[in-house]
Amino acid sequence: MGFDTTELDQDSPVPLYIQIEQRIGRAVNVGELEPMSRVSSELKLAATFGVSRMTARKAVDRLVAEGMLFRRQGKGTFVAPPKIAHGLSTQLSFGQAMSALGLQLSTTVLRNSMAPAPDEVANALQIVPGASTVYIRRLRIVEGQPAAIHSSYLPGGYGAILNHDLSGSLTSAMAAVGARVEHSRDTVEAVLASPDEAEELGIEAGSPLLMIEGVAFSAGTPVRYTKALYRGDRFKFSVDTSQPADLRVEIKQ
Template structure:
């Protein structure tokens, strides 16, 4: 497995071998891997070399260290293609996972100048402001804040937002959701975000902002979400012009 005569660095060979075991399911999420000493003895290499391979896999989100316990296989990241407009619940079900929601707050607030512009309403108009913790198989994935004009979707309740808002809008209100513009950027978790997402303050997160419109062009929602960087990744399919 380790070819010491190869021009490929030994730490990289070990790193790829361990990554393969994780991706093939030979090492399962939550399983503790052999210690650095055991790996060094197993492959007759230095502990420093093992440590470099393990550090790289930790940084890439394949492994996670637990102080005083050891190093474990991290939960696999959920991949979401950035094409097509789907709800969080639809994304999770498509991956065979059970979506869940904890409603942290549900209230009406006056539209700020920025939100009024984004939602096509007058500043001061009533908006639903909903803060939700989104779960996949019971694990926290994202902290979400959404704004919807009250006069556009009357009857929205705390019970409704504890499930799929898109489903309610399309099936109960008969509206057709048409398109959205979404931005994505990297950041780090602030204290409150870290507490809700069960991660360390300063850990990497993904910030998303989505502005959704109905098929007739009316603005429907502005959603701001904070996703765990160690459990979520986004995939973009690109084609070169003219191909």
């Protein structure tokens, strides 16, 4: 099984499900259970440790919530790969950041078309609600696993970008049509995956996601609104605070 299966301590004040959780977690941390390896089913865990299936499930649920394990519908429970550390302070694109980490990235363009601007997009781009925009939705796949969804809107005047390859750097494609990104203003928020997002990412609806919502500017004018959704079990974000930063914290009511 790849972890300690000796009898649980029935006399310990530590609940049985936590004892199981600790054993599996320890095996993951020391490499006895390798990333992407399948973990025994809840029924098998229950039989191995002489506990109820509910107790075994509680242990697995906690490990899934911690991001140490993940479930794949119809296939079982697996050891999660190490989280990808993505710096928010860097000027690197997502593709460049993955390349710097030695990770293989591919992109599936889910949609690229003209679309009317929703209210939040119109507000961000300083255009009239319903105005024509370029809508680009892409699935970012890291090491063969769906990892993030990037949805971007550009003002309609940049429609020529639809003639470019959008599976690579969007920033480079924007520069080719005259929209050179100089800086961006981003916010980070924890959200839950909708059923559609979950299906695209290969996770369960309601799974935690990290959302980066931002506006990119060129010569002081907003040229791109982006909502990027990252799997919470695959990513962690870092911020370099060695220099003074404009950091604002907003508490939702």
